[in-house]
Amino acid sequence: MPTVLIIDDNAAVAIALDVLFSLHEIDAVRAASPEEGLQLLERHAIDLVVQDMNFTADTTSGEEGGALFHAIRARYPDLPVILLTAWTQLDAAVDLIKSGAADYLAKPWDDRRLIASVQNLLELGQANRALRQRVVAEQRQRHALEHDFDLRGMVWQDPATERVVHLACQVARADVPVLISGPNGSGKERIAAIVQANSQVAGGPFVVLNCGAVPVELIEAELFGAEAGAYTGITRARDGKFDAADGGTLFLDEIGNLPLAGQMKLLRVLETGRFERLGSNRERQVKVRVISASNADLPAMIKAGTFREDLFYRLNVIELRLPPLAQRLLDILVLARYFLGGEKTLDAQAQATLLAHGWPGNVRELKNVMQRASLLTPGPVIGAQETGLPLAGVASPRAPQDGAATEPDRDSVTAALARAHGVVAQAAQELGLSRQALYRRMERLGIARG
Structure with a gap:
């Protein structure tokens, strides 16, 4: 149960509050002076303070209550404090509200209003503690990520992004294809770089090809290379991206733009590590980790017959979904x-x-x-x-x-x-x-x- 500290030199008031709180399943601890109240705060886990404004006989200025509030505020800045005041101290109570007091009630108080205020503040305190715990946990997890992995300068604050980064680091060392899905411009290439930087082939090349930026008729030559004379204008053999990425990672962005003929060749490379240059019958062998990305709805493309289902499942061993x-x-x-x-x-x-x-x-x-x-x-x-x-x-x-x-x-x-x-x-x-x-x-x- 939550615990409220009652600080009031009037024993009858303190007992009445104690009984009222107990009827609503709230524990209470009582102190008769500011000094005793501060000592109890050090010894007990207190969720809320209800304090009087005067503690010396014939004193009505509220200065003692103000000093006590500021002392509590200085030591426990997040602890809610409710002020019990006489009407003569109303101005002082208003000033303390501006300084951070949670509420003030005049004596004699209204039980329903007091309980409503206490319960609201306790619920708010529990929510704030849960939020602080979550923030601390997220900071701890982020520090662990930054310490244990190369994050390639990734900048983020949102938990949704952190979940993707964490999963990318988690799967980086597994020698399996990774598909990064998300809209254009959302940071898919940066996630791919994190996977590569923490993989077993981090020391190898990291080659990037945007399949949407290459004309359809040239995409196979870009991927697999071409022999001299394989198409108009090529006068000597050239390596493709798979050759360039041998021993490292190939990142294929906008994979949905790859034509069906290229998809079939890519599937074979993923399964065997072998391919043929355009215009050649000689097989070449490479060892390449493939990371692909798409902003398209690949399952819909499969239904439409524009993307191979077997390639999708081969690329989609691990999927990282980056939100917009x-x-x-x-x-x-x-x-x-x-x-x-x-x-x-x-x-x-x-x-x-x-x-x-x-x-x-x-x-x-x-x-x-x-x-x-x-x-x-x-x-x-x-x-x-x-x-x-x-x-x-x-x-x-x-x-x-x-x-x-x-x-x-x-x-x-x-x-x-x-x-x-x-x-x-x-x-x-x-x-x-x-x-x-x-x-x-x-x-x-x-x-x-x-």
């Missing part, structure tokens, strides 16, 4: 400050604006917004106007929190194109997309080019 930035609210401000590099700060309205924005382009969009705001702000403090985002309270609706629509919709795309005066590359950068990805999205949404 809109679902990692605690990451927004720490990332914003990181991108500013300590050169400038954000005022309260700018912070509120960042938190209210839906971030369809995720971390990449946030980085671009901070870079632009830093350039456009002559002074050391960035205001909401300089962010270029809709102001908090006037902004467009937040992105859905269930993750169902984490990519830019038609309105977001057309607005970005308008701000960029039709320059697709600039609009794509703002939205956190590659130019090719934005062109594909424009085509799906029926937005004409130019």
Whole structure:
């Protein structure tokens, strides 16, 4: 049961409070003077204090109660204190409320109001203790991660991100494929770098290929290499990404863009470590740890016949799901400050604006917004106007929190194109997309080019 400390020199008042609390399953400890009360605080686990304002006969100023409150506050800053006052000490009680006292009640008190106040404060105290314990546990886990693993400079604050980072470190040393899912610009490549840096092949090469940025007709040559004359314009043999990543890690971003022919070859490499260059019949052998990433709905693509089910299960031995930035609210401000590099700060309205924005382009969009705001702000403090985002309270609706629509919709795309005066590359950068990805999205949404 919770325990309340009653500090009152009037024995009748202390006993009455003790009985009242016992009727509501609250333990009570009594002290007749400020000195005794402070001693009991040192010896007992106290959840709340109810104290009088005067302890000397014929004293009505409330100064003794004020001194006691400040002494408790100095030693136990989170301990709630309720003041019992006579009307003559009302002004002093109000001043103490401003200094952090939880409540004040006049004598004679109303039992129902007193019990309601005590119970509310006890529940609040329990919630605060649970929150502090959780924060301490999260800090301890973060320090352990930072001490035991190479986190590649990852910046985060949100527990959702920490869960992904923790799992990435946990599976890093296992020699199995890893699939990182999440929207564009959310930080999938950084998670892949953490997996590689803590893997058994950390000393090997870390090769990155964005499958969405390579033309379909060249993707197989990029992955597996090509012999001279294998296609128009190639005059000598060239290595592919698997050759370059031999003995290390190959990160395949936007794996959903890989054509079916390339998917079949990739499946064979994952199963046997063998492949053939484009235009060659000679098999090559490599040892490569494959990490893939996708912002697409791969199960839906399997149903549509555009992605091989057997490849999906081969890639998806371990899946790391990175939520969109809109679902990692605690990451927004720490990332914003990181991108500013300590050169400038954000005022309260700018912070509120960042938190209210839906971030369809995720971390990449946030980085671009901070870079632009830093350039456009002559002074050391960035205001909401300089962010270029809709102001908090006037902004467009937040992105859905269930993750169902984490990519830019038609309105977001057309607005970005308008701000960029039709320059697709600039609009794509703002939205956190590659130019090719934005062109594909424009085509799906029926937005004409130019």
